[in-house]
Amino acid sequence: MEPIIRTEDLKKLYRIGKLDVPALRGVNLIVEEGEFLAIVGPSGCGKSTLLHILGGLTGPTSGRVLVDGNDFRAMNDADRTRFRRHKIGFVFQRFNLLPTLTARDNIELAQSIQGNGFNPRRFAQVTEMLGIAAKLNHRPYALSGGEQQRVAIARAVICEPKILLADEPTGNLDTENSQLVLNMLRTLNRSFRQTILMITHNPEAAAVADRIIRMRDGRVVSA
Amino acid sequence: MIVVNVLHRPIRTVVSVLAVAIEVTMVLIVVGLTTGLLNDAARRTQGIGADVVVQPSGASFMFSLSSAPVPVKVGDRLAEIPHVLAVAPVLFQSDLSTHGIGVIFGIDMASWNRVSGGFVYLSGESFRGPMDVLVDDWYAKANHLKVGSTLSLLSQNFHVCGIVEHGKGSRLFIPLSTAQELSSSHDKASIFFVKCTDPGYTDDVEAAIQRLLPGWEIHSMQQFMSMMTSNNLPALDTFIDAMIGLAVSIGFLVIFLSMYTTITERTREIGILKSLGASKGYILGIILKEASLLGAVGIIAGYIGAALVRKVLVGSFPTLYVESMSAGWAAKAAILALLGALIGAFYPALRAARLDPVDALAYE
Ligand SMILES: Nc1ncnc2c1ncn2[C@@H]1O[C@H](COP(=O)(O)OP(=O)(O)O)[C@@H](O)[C@H]1O
Ligand SMILES: [Mg+2]
Numbered sequence: 108m109e110p111i112i113r114t115e116d117l118k119k120l121y122r123i124g125k126l127d128v129p130a131l132r133g134v135n136l137i138v139e140e141g142e143f144l145a146i147v148g149p150s151g152c153g154k155s156t157l158l159h160i161l162g163g164l165t166g167p168t169s170g171r172v173l174v175d176g177n178d179f180r181a182m183n184d185a186d187r188t189r190f191r192r193h194k195i196g197f198v199f200q201r202f203n204l205l206p207t208l209t210a211r212d213n214i215e216l217a218q219s220i221q222g223n224g225f226n227p228r229r230f231a232q233v234t235e236m237l238g239i240a241a242k243l244n245h246r247p248y249a250l251s252g253g254e255q256q257r258v259a260i261a262r263a264v265i266c267e268p269k270i271l272l273a274d275e276p277t278g279n280l281d282t283e284n285s286q287l288v289l290n291m292l293r294t295l296n297r298s299f300r301q302t303i304l305m306i307t308h309n310p311e312a313a314a315v316a317d318r319i320i321r322m323r324d325g326r327v328v329s330a
Numbered sequence: 331m332i333v334v335n336v337l338h339r340p341i342r343t344v345v346s347v348l349a350v351a352i353e354v355t356m357v358l359i360v361v362g363l364t365t366g367l368l369n370d371a372a373r374r375t376q377g378i379g380a381d382v383v384v385q386p387s388g389a390s391f392m393f394s395l396s397s398a399p400v401p402v403k404v405g406d407r408l409a410e411i412p413h414v415l416a417v418a419p420v421l422f423q424s425d426l427s428t429h430g431i432g433v434i435f436g437i438d439m440a441s442w443n444r445v446s447g448g449f450v451y452l453s454g455e456s457f458r459g460p461m462d463v464l465v466d467d468w469y470a471k472a473n474h475l476k477v478g479s480t481l482s483l484l485s486q487n488f489h490v491c492g493i494v495e496h497g498k499g500s501r502l503f504i505p506l507s508t509a510q511e512l513s514s515s516h517d518k519a520s521i522f523f524v525k526c527t528d529p530g531y532t533d534d535v536e537a538a539i540q541r542l543l544p545g546w547e548i549h550s551m552q553q554f555m556s557m558m559t560s561n562n563l564p565a566l567d568t569f570i571d572a573m574i575g576l577a578v579s580i581g582f583l584v585i586f587l588s589m590y591t592t593i594t595e596r597t598r599e600i601g602i603l604k605s606l607g608a609s610k611g612y613i614l615g616i617i618l619k620e621a622s623l624l625g626a627v628g629i630i631a632g633y634i635g636a637a638l639v640r641k642v643l644v645g646s647f648p649t650l651y652v653e654s655m656s657a658g659w660a661a662k663a664a665i666l667a668l669l670g671a672l673i674g675a676f677y678p679a680l681r682a683a684r685l686d687p688v689d690a691l692a693y694e
Contacts, residue, residue, distance in 0.1 A: 164605060164687045185609065192607025203602045203691070207338045208331060216331065220608050262606070 109176065111269060111302055112138035112161060117170035119156050119325075130156040132325035133170065140269075141300040143293070145313035148322035154306045157322070158272045161304065162195045163187035175269050192221055196263030196271045200278035202255040204247040210258045211243040214265050221266040233261045236298075237291055253284030257291065264295060271295070273305040277312050289315045332619050335592075342588050343624065349584035350628020350667050351635050356577035357663040358636035358655050359643075364560055364570055366651035372558040376551060377497035379446045380418070380523035381532045383554045384408065384539055385547040389521070391557045393422050393433045399518035402506075404543070405441075408524055411538045413531035416444035419519035420499070421509040425484050434483065435500040436509025445525040446498055453477050454492030457505050463488035464503040466496035472648045484512050501649065578670045581628070585621055585674035593617070593682045600682050601690025610683035617682055621675030622668060629664045 119131040130153045138144055146154050159165050161174060166187070172179040177190055197203075204213050214234070218225050234240045237257040247255050256276060263271055273292065277285035293315050295301040305316060313319045321329045336343050371392070375383075384404075388397040405417045421436035439456055443449075449456075452467055454477035463481055465473075470493045475481060479490045488504065510516050526535050532550050539548050549557070560566045593600070600613060633655065640652045 159688050162605070164691075188604070188607060188609050191605070192609075195607070197605045199605075199691070203598070203605070205331070205599055205602060207334045212331065212334075216603075217606050220603070220606050220612060 108140070109173075110137045111140040111142075111175055112136060112304075113171070113173040114161075115171040117157075117160065117172055118168050119153070119160060119165075120168045129325055131160070131167075134322075134325070134327055136320070136327060138302065138304065140302055141296070142318065143296040143303045143316045144305070145316035145319045146304060146306045146322060147308070147310075147313050147319060148328075152322045153325040154322055155274055158274055158304060158306060161270070162197055162272045163191040193266070194269040196266070196268035198256070198259050198263050198271065198273040198276045200275040202247070202252070202259045202279070204255055204259055204262075206247050209244050209246055210239060210250065210254075210261075213247070213258055214243075214262045217262045217265050223266070226265075229265060229267070233265055236294065237261050238287075251284070252280050253287055256280060256284070256288050260288070260291060260295075264299075264301065267299075269302060271301055271303045273303065275306050275308065277307065277309060285309070285312065332616060332623055335620055336623055339592065342592060346584055346588045346624040347628040347631055350581045350625050350671060351631035353577040353581035353670065354629050354632020354663045354667050355635035355639055356580075357574050357666065358632070358659060359639050359652070360570055360573040360577075361659050361663075362636070362640060362653045362655065363643075363650075364566055365656075366653040368558050368560060368563075369653060370651035372555050374497055374499055374501075375558070376555055378418075378499045378523055379525065380551055381526045381529055382524040382536050382539060383547075383549050383551060384522040384524060384543070385520070387545045387547060389547050390563075391554060392563060393520070399513075399515045399520045402517050402519045405519065405522050407542060408522055408539060411535060411542070413527045413535055415525045415527045416441055417525075418442045418445040418523040419506065420521050420523065421506055421513070421515065421518060422520040423484055423504070423509050423513060433500060434502040434504060434509070436506045437503050438506040445523050449492075449498065450495040452493045452495060454490070456492060458491055459489070460505055460508045460511075461486065461488050462491035462505065464492050464494050465490055466494055466498075466501045468496045468649050469501040486512065574666065578666050581625075581667055582670040582674040585624065585671045586678065588624070589617060589621055589675040589678035590681075593678045596682075597685065597690050597693040600685050601687050601693065604685070604687035605691060613683040614679045617679035618672055618675055621671045621679075625668045625671035628671075629667050632663065632667065633660065 114134050114136045117131055117134040118129070121128045121130055134157060146157070148154055160167050160172060163179070167179060174190070175194055179187070182190065205216065208216065214230065215225060234243060237260055239254060239257050239261060242250060242254055247258070250258065276292070277288055280288060289312055292303055292305065296303050305312070307313050320327050386397055386400045399421055402419045405419045408414060408417045418441040419438060422433040423436055424433045449464065457464070463483065465475055465481070469475070475490050475493070477490055477492060481488045481490055483502065506519070510518060524535065524539070526532055536548055536550050560570060603613060636655055640654060643650055643652050
């Protein structure tokens with residue numbers, strides 16, 4: 108079976124003024140459907156850039172990227188946006204909830220952007236599983252960091268994305284909340300066969316994954 | 331989300347709504363004032379009771395813009411036309427004190443009475459001497475005049491001899507001979523109001539006068555009324571357009587600035603929406619919807635504002651007619667305000683839609 112993610116010699120250059128900064132220098136990566144993958148590596152080695160490209164937030168400079176049968180070379184900005192809308196869920200270190208909306212509205216927003224309408228069964232299932240059913244009418248500022256991140260995870264998975272991309276999801280959380288969030292990612296992976304790519308600095312966090320890859324200077328150094 | 335965003339930034343929202351409200355109020359009041367002015371003039375002209383209006387060539391239906399007077403003898407020839415009952419020559423006079431109320435009519439009381447059916451005297455009586463003036467009840471009220479008061483007009487002191495019911499051409503009447511003397515236009519008149527023996531003869535009389543005075547401005551009262559719109563007054567029309575343009579610019583600029591700053595503030599939020607898969611069209615849509623909401627609330631506030639301003643104006647200036655809001659103009663003002671808001675929001679919305687999602691997410 109075709110892997111859900113395949114990159115071949117993936118390169119990304121950022122242009123800063125007249126200087127080209129290489130963020131990825133040829134990444135070859137294969138992820139199978141249903142896998143829980145942890146990505147570790149020093150700061151600035153290109154982990155976030157890799158995730159942004161896989162999620163279609165930005166395009167690669169060269170190399171091949173195939174995600175769930177979509178070849179990024181043949182896709183423009185609008186195509187990648189549509190792809191992201193239907194197949195990707197993002198979770199960020201800084202939670203990135205909309206501050207003016209309640210937890211419920213933040214989650215429903217993802218459903219409304221996706222355009223398939225509100226699915227109450229899925230909504231109940233996800234909020235129940237993430238333990239935020241009682242907090243749905245709160246605004247982000249009235250929630251703890253752990254609760255905010257669980258709302259963000261709910262928002263990311265509400266539309267049943269093919270892939271969940273998490274960029275240091277426990278980076279802003281204390282040990283207890285980190286553990287809670289990691290357990291939930293683990294559960295999502297186990298019970299829904301959710302494919303997850305998670306960036307982390309924390310070896311304990313990486314340990315919950317099926318597989319760990321290490322990056323350095325824009326390359327995968329050990330798989 | 332749109333409503334929440336609008337409520338979340340109350341000051342910005344209030345300022346934007348206020349700008350649109352001022353815009354709509356301004357449009358409606360300017361239009362109300364100008365059409366009120368014209369309609370009032372039209373009503374009063376109609377109230378004279380003439381069937382045909384005869385003016386020399388180049389004259390305007392706005393009496394204050396009238397051309398040079400012509401010999402009053404023309405009236406005698408008009409009176410000889412079959413089916414003409416009476417002819418009233420009038421000489422217009424205006425000065426600063428009549429500003430805003432039209433012109434002073436210099437009338438010959440006998441012919442005026444035959445054409446108009448005579449004044450209704452609320453107090454006092456007709457002219458006794460050359461320096462007598464008749465004022466209508468509105469003018470009297472606005473200027474606190476009573477019979478016997480002195481009224482300074484045309485650099486002369488006039489004596490108020492009577493107060494008449496409003497609605498007959500002017501608000502101020504002086505004897506024709508006095509008007510002629512004060513303007514050194516001896517034996518001249520600005521206009522002739524013609525009354526037929528029966529209104530059914532209006533067309534015949536009009537045609538006969540046209541043969542007699544080719545090139546003159548000769549209109550049945552009905553035609554004359556239909557001419558009294560701003561479309562036939564290029565200067566007024568331009569003024570209205572300029573005021574509307576100014577009002578719309580205010581709304582446009584404030585909405586532009588308001589949306590522009592809000593987008594900078596919300597860069598991260600836009601990045602988040604993009605990470606959720608929101609398309610350019612979606613982002614464009616929420617910004618434009620937000621501007622439309624501000625516009626819509628502003629329009630309603632503007633309607634209320636216009637009604638209040640009108641009340642205050644009418645209350646403070648009894649001789650001022652401000653037409654109340656017509657459905658047509660209410661709709662036009664709303665469309666203009668909404669378009670202004672949408673165009674004002676468009677560039678900020680486009681900028682938001684084009685933000686790079688990675689940069690936007692990194693924005694502090
Ligand atoms: N938007 C950007 N513009 C310019 N340079 C960038 C941008 N994003 C990342 N970089 C650069 O690319 C490299 C990799 O960054 P990143 O992928 O964020 O690393 P990591 O997530 O592993 O810390 C760094 O040198 C960083 O400075
Ligand atoms: Mg990073």
